[in-house]
Amino acid sequence: MSYDVLIVGGGPAGLSAALALGRARKRVLVCDAGPRRNAAAVGIHNFVTRDGIPPDDFRRIAREQLRSYPNVEVRDAQVDRVTGTKGAFRVSVGAETLEARRILVCTGMVDQTLPIEGFRELWGHAIFQCPYCHGWEVQDRQFGFLARPEHASHVLPFAIQLRAWSKSVTLFTAGAIELTDPDRSQLEAAGLRIVTAPISRLVARGQHLEAVELEGGEHIPCEVLFAHPPQQQTRLVQALGLGLDGDGFVQVDPMRRETSVPGIYAAGDLTMRKQSALAAADSGQHSASFINLELTLERVEPTAP
DSSP states (O other): OEEEEEEEOOSHHHHHHHHHHHHTTOOEEEEOOSOOTTTTOSOBOSOTTOTTBOHHHHHHHHHHHHTTOTTEEEEOOOEEEEEEETTEEEEEETTEEEEEEEEEEOOOOEEOOOSSBTHHHHBTTTEESOHHHHTGGGTTSOEEEEOOGGGGGGHHHHHHHGGGTOSOEEEEOTTSOOOOHHHHHHHHHTTOEEEOSOEEEEEEETTEEEEEEETTSOEEEOSEEEEOOOEEOOHHHHHHTOOBOTTSOBOOOTTTOBOSSTTEEEOSGGGOSSOOHHHHHHHHHHHHHHHHHHHHHHHOOOOOO
């Protein structure tokens, strides 16, 4: 079976792209499989008209709307392999081999939990990445921010902005980041507490964080912890050999969203540090518009002079 576009990933980016391409009368297949990155999230926020909607409901409604377009198909299936070249890709989906003129990868990123006791169990419940997504629901609680050396340049602005949601913010450097005297002065002037000792474990009651235990046994009260654990690309992205930037995100052309492999495009969290459902959906729609333009131009017959 042949498709104009095969979309890998059925989150906000993939679903948004499928809608735009479907309305442009392209034949589209969305393949969605594997664990969902926001599985622990209760709701999607900062998405106008959809604020607070559970992720499963968001996907269900999107799929229902796509059913209005008979040229769009959605499968709960995994893409195992992509071969071929631009205009003639061959895609292994289970026992089938499908053909597609273009590939759009919307697989998101894979979060790796930090090797701290209690981190995995609290991830998505008391440990979050983004205050814009979760800050309102936990406002005025005792916040913590676990800084990591990979993001040293972002520590100061991120830590200070947490004061928008809580006046009690502790920056944990865990001995991994050396703060300059000006940075320390600015953080302290903003009312943040700085704790530099290594962390032993997270003290919790069920899925509720109570404190961060330091090596040596001291407990620092903390109800909400913000952290940016390492991320990696999915195995499919790695197998495709797509070019990555210095932070590990898929490099795309700023306008067309095409990757280093001609005919393969990427949209959503796997391409950018600003990761949110709304940003991913916008990225998917952006990619779809340029894919549609390319495909449509290919169908235009040149006129005789």
